[in-house]
Amino acid sequence: MAIFLAEQTTFPDLRNWEDSAIKIQHASKAVAELKALLASQTEQVRSEREREAVKAKAREEREVAQRQRTSLSELMKRLDDLAPQMGTAPGGYAFQDWFYDFLVFAEIEHRRPYNTGGRQIDGSITIDGTTYLVELKFTADQAGGPDIDVFRGKVESKADNTMGLFVSMAGYSSVAVREASGRKSTLLLLDASHMYLILTSGMQCLDVVRRVRRHASQTGEAYLPVSSFGG
Template sequence: MSFTEKKISVQTLLALKDALTNIFWTKKDLRQFIELTLENPLIVSTIDWTENTKLESVSQIIDRMAKRQDLYQTDLLKLIQETGNFNDFSHLKMWDDAETKIKKAKTAVEKLRNNTKGYFDTIEELKKAEQARATNQAKIKESITYQQRLDELKSKFFEIAINDNHQNRGHQLEKFLNELFTFFDLDPKSSFKITGEQIDGSFTFDNTDYLLEAKWQKKQIDAQELYGFGGKIQGKLKNTLGLYVSLEGYSVESTKTENPSVKAIILMDGSDLMQILEGRIKLTDMLYIKRRHAAQTGEIYYRIVGI
């Protein structure tokens, strides 16, 4: 009996589920990894990634593929190989309790490796594995356009930075942020005016609407400016939040204020923006981390370090 006529063991499938669940923290990154690995990724779209937990999504995919190994065994082998070869866990460092998450991921991958010793020992299977790797690498190269677009945005930002006309630079910044937020699928809206107010923009993230205020001025933002922005948010629907972007940062007074008008705001500065443009963290991940920190601690300013 040839290798491909054998069923993949239950122990191996369980180890694969555990490893996939732990090597990525967000469902979006996990889904992308699986889609890039599979030769037939359409099965991924049959899963409810919004309502399911990571484990539920992974279990449903693996179980469906395992029931039809006559159709999906090659893709299962690709998942086993690529997951077993996983050895870079640096993307987990940005999340809380990173050491524990990395340790769990490494343990799960090692368990998968131990369960799959001998799976790729024959020359025929080694060839197939190499072909799978080549296919996966080709798909990854196609996704390099992400980095190219990010580099274009960074170059555009530096062009704005050397503009001596501060008023013109402010308008350029609004347009730039609109492009950046579009790039990360945040459905941004350009600046608009309502009675007595000027709003720099708005966007939607994680089913929550945000108002945007962006400033690029020589001085740091003080508490009074945050109070003014907070007042605009309080006049909107109850669950509306605000993102204040100040390239020159914030005064200590503004970041330490306990005024309730600012408790629906999270803050970003120039350092945060550069981390995004340099590809060290996604804008969506930064928003998630900052919002969660604010919800847990009440602190509206949180600097993400160590990425």
């Protein structure tokens, strides 16, 4: 009713009165005051809703951040607990399970390990439209040149736009880095320092892969140490 009255601009019922001009003037003033009051109340309600929305969003962001901290903490503890098994077959399988749980947390599109053409593939991930075959190495020794050669063969047997992401927790020999690098290299190399950067700094896995790929595109080098990420 109040909204209807506030929208009234003419007053036919007040016409043809002896003092109709005064009555219409008073009515117009009353309608204007009512409209101002309703506008104020509407703005107050809107402001209150906006404040509540801001509070709700902030609360949700805090909860998400807390869940992420908890999840990252749990993932890091699980990875730390795997250290004594490094270099063993059970440790390798456990690390593989950990890695794909990590990808689920990071919300990265992926496929778990599979066999194709008689070759074991440790899985794949897709980032920015590019599919990367994954090679996981959870050994006490660094990945060497032969490891790179075998993995490159798997990658190059796939479609032209396929790349490879090698994750060796013990790192790489200088020969391995040299073999993986070069003109039109299709491989990116990550090690334990990259994984712990994600787990401890808040840097997203997507951004780490993008940073290493950008470096490879600019220099032909498949490996970028974490210490050089700022450059």
